[in-house]
Amino acid sequence: MIDLVDADRLRDLTLELVSVESPTGDTAEVARLFARRLEQIGMDVEVLDEAFPATPIVIGRLRGGSAGPTVVLDGHLDTVPIPHAPPTVEGGVVYGRGTADMKGPLACAVETARVVKERGQFPGELVVLATGLHESPGGRGEDLAWLLREHGFEADAVVVCELGGDTFVAAHMGLATMEITVSRPGQATHELKTAAGSPHPITAAGRVIEAFAARSEELAKQQHPLVGSETYFLGEVHGGDFYNRFPTECRLVGTRRWAPGNDYAAVDAELRTLLAGVAEETGCAIELDLRLVRECYEIDPSHPLSTALRGAYEDVTGEELPVAGVKIVADAAFFHGDCGIPAVYHGPIGNGAHGDVESVPVAELVRATKVYLRTLERLWA
Template sequence: MKFLFEQVDLDKVINNTLELVNVQDTAGDTVEVASLYEKLLKQAGFIVEKYEFIPDNPTLIGRYQEKTNPEGKTLLFNGHMDVITLDHTPPYVEDGKIYGRGTCDMKGSLASILEVVRVLELSKSVVNGEIIVIANSMHESPGGRGEDLIALTKNLELQADAAVVMEGATYDCTVAQLGSATFNVTIERDGQPSHQLYTPDRTPHPITVLADVVEALDQENDNLRKLKIEDIGYGSYFIGQVQSGAFYNQMPNQSFLEGVRRYGPSESYNDVEG
């Protein structure tokens, strides 16, 4: 195993990561980054199938079949090619780290998957089974919610004995993770938006009510921090988006927030929803 690790070409991993990060495709149109990753998979020795169940959002299946035993077990690597919809600066390397939107989440991992097979090729190792890579396009919300992976499971019979999703950066490995449920709250009052001075006194203010909701969720986070989840941390309510109003002296008629509820393996989705 130590011998295999010594074969890793870190410069190639870095360069592949930078190539991928330079293409900032988001869910909804990942044609360019999918074309690049398909090329890199083929260069690494994969046979690649490309599907486009959702227009402009390719899903790639790479199969490494050189020096493999089809009677053995199948290991599947999965990663997404899209990034979140935020502005970014070009990627760069500084003090031994790569910076750039999508580096950790998760193009560095996509590049590392390629190196796994390159090392196997260099070492002349024989794999007792098959290695499959699935690279999907519609992961990052709000543009994607895994629609292309769902379509893949409905249209193809694809099985594996184990799957590895290398999203995130850590030296620890825990066979568990936090569940993720997106929630949104809309607060509305009767009537249309109105000028501040012409709004009847004591009209409920959607932003004030929204502030009460945020405070209530913060208090619930304090309760969740008392319930440690082994090897994972804590459940939480995270608010990532708050919106209300269109003008500084206009009374809005609604406010909105959206966030993520993280929860542990002992809780079901139904528990969290309740």
């Protein structure tokens, strides 16, 4: 089957998809374009837009002629809302926002389905799934979570078409964003007219920062073999409004990442206990807004889906796919962790995701498509 992969089709569809702007929360136009392209290759297509009208879910199905597994090629059509130069193709590379993350990979999924359709009979079902609420903080996978938990979507195996172009991603961290508000009662006053002993929100916020640093040192001693140590990170500190006014509030914004073996509930409980201690020590009120982005993820490299993908990569490239872990988060956590559907990652290797210049080589689109096809052949065998 891999000899049927068409590099020109991959290039052209990637360019067409990235030519439609689709920041997180506004993907309806590109979703309907994607649905039309799935229909044109002979897939049965659903566009689910009742729950998320601005970000429809697109599901394309290709049914085989006999019983077998339902295998999903999954991706997201939304992009980060960062301006980019107009899409173009130069020297066998497609440039534009979303080429690597991840409209190029979804073009690979479409080309995979086209080749499977042309091949003819196969056991089971091939599904191409595209969502639009992936990139945080604008989206946290709400549409995918709804599809799996409420709509009743089912499958036997999933390949999430990103990450791991030259490694087998066997684990990634969980991630939550945190916003911490440290406050005291009353109004802001001149520093010399504030009652002695008044709780100072900026000083209390400093205690929170110190507590995070101490906890981070402890976490650094506990290394997960694939993803390393868990982290607390603060990227924003906001407090006060004038140099000699005693403030009423200070706000900290950051992230908390955790390794497989831990989970969001435990992270939440730990963080609230830590903040309660600082509040008692300083006399300030401390409120926490902790929001889950994705849970952590881990799969056995010897799982049948893992070995099918790793074997397919070796079939296509002649090289082994080494096992690795990453700290970033993605959507296999929803399938594998939440719903018990085995899921792995693999995609074309692009450049500049979330950066000023984003691109993907056409040769990588071809390679990834061939890996998907060989993975399907191994699963069907």
